[in-house]
Amino acid sequence: MDGSSAVFEMGNTKVIAAVYGPREVQNRSQQINDKALIRCEYTMANFSTGDRMRKPKGDRRSTEISLVIRQTMEACIMTHLMPRSQIDIFVQVLQADGGTRSACINAATLALADAGIPMCDLVTSCSAGYLNSTPLLDLNYVEDSAGGADVTVGILPKLDKVTLLQMDAKLPMDIFENVMQLATEGCKAVASYIREVLLENTKQLENRRGV
Numbered sequence: 001m002d003g004s005s006a007v008f009e010m011g012n013t014k015v016i017a018a019v020y021g022p023r024e025v026q027n028r029s030q031q032i033n034d035k036a037l038i039r040c041e042y043t044m045a046n047f048s049t050g051d052r053m054r055k056p057k058g059d060r061r062s063t064e065i066s067l068v069i070r071q072t073m074e075a076c077i078m079t080h081l082m083p084r085s086q087i088d089i090f091v092q093v094l095q096a097d098g099g100t101r102s103a104c105i106n107a108a109t110l111a112l113a114d115a116g117i118p119m120c121d122l123v124t125s126c127s128a129g130y131l132n133s134t135p136l137l138d139l140n141y142v143e144d145s146a147g148g149a150d151v152t153v154g155i156l157p158k159l160d161k162v163t164l165l166q167m168d169a170k171l172p173m174d175i176f177e178n179v180m181q182l183a184t185e186g187c188k189a190v191a192s193y194i195r196e197v198l199l200e201n202t203k204q205l206e207n208r209r210g211v
Contacts, residue, residue: 004115008107010126011138012097017107019115021087030086035079037086040070042104044093065101068164072105072154075163076123077112087117098140099127101152105164106190113198121156122194123163126186128153128179130171135179137186151176153183157191 005018025031042065069091077087089111091104102125109122129139131148144150149171154164171179 004111006107006110006114007094008103008110010099010103010106011140012095013093013099013103014095015100015103015107016092016094017104017111018090019087019108019111019117020090021115022082022085022117023087025084025086031084034083036077036082036084038070038074038077038079038089039086040066040073040089040091040108042066042069042091042093044096044100048093048096065104068101068166069104069108072123072125072164073108073112075154075161076109076119076121076156078118078120081118087112096141098142098144099138101125101166102127102138102154105154106194110194110197113194114201121158121161122191123154123156124187124190124194125152125154125164126183126190127151128183128186130175130179135175135182137182149179151179151183153180153187155184155187157188 003018003020005016007016022036025037030037042062073089089108091108093100105123105125109124112119113122127138127150129136129143129148129150131143131146136143139150149167149169152164152166155162
């Protein structure tokens with residue numbers, strides 16, 4: 001199956017995701033008899049951070065984010081429908097200004113849907129933080145570096161299920177609930193946007209085919 005790709009932007013963060021599969025498992029020892037194997041690779045383009053330091057491919061953060069994206073995608077892909085196959089997800093950050101993890105998940109969701117990969121729901125992600133006594137949605141690099149707490153959330157909006165929750169600092173429960181609610185609302189807004197994009201793509205495809 002040919003690859004499908006999608007570009008997703010959140011604020012000044014820009015990400016491209018490419019999906020290949022389902023296809024034959026390249027390493028037979030990794031083949032799973034009752035479901036598809038999901039593989040994910042996350043990288044940052046050399047120019048993505050401007051003057052800021054960029055860590056090389058294969059660093060610990062890239063490996064961790066690759067794992068987070070893979071586990072989040074596994075929660076929505078109906079892998080049992082594609083046994084003994086593999087699906088590869090490649091995500092690259094073209095421009096980084098905070099919220100790269102969420103942007104990568106959203107780009108991957110859009111690319112998977114465009115590739116026709118069966119999913120139980122569209123998993124979407126958004127981050128929110130708490131800075132200067134104020135909950136903030138989708139922190140940029142300056143805000144994220146200011147030392148406030150940052151919460152990254154991934155949800156299956158139709159199923160109302162949380163698939164990802166990461167925090168980089170402790171928050172009192174009442175503040176956490178406000179930040180969590182803000183991030184969840186952001187996820188739902190992203191889901192609505194992705195559905196609109198997919199619907200528009202479908203209409204354009206039907207027009208080209210004369211349906």
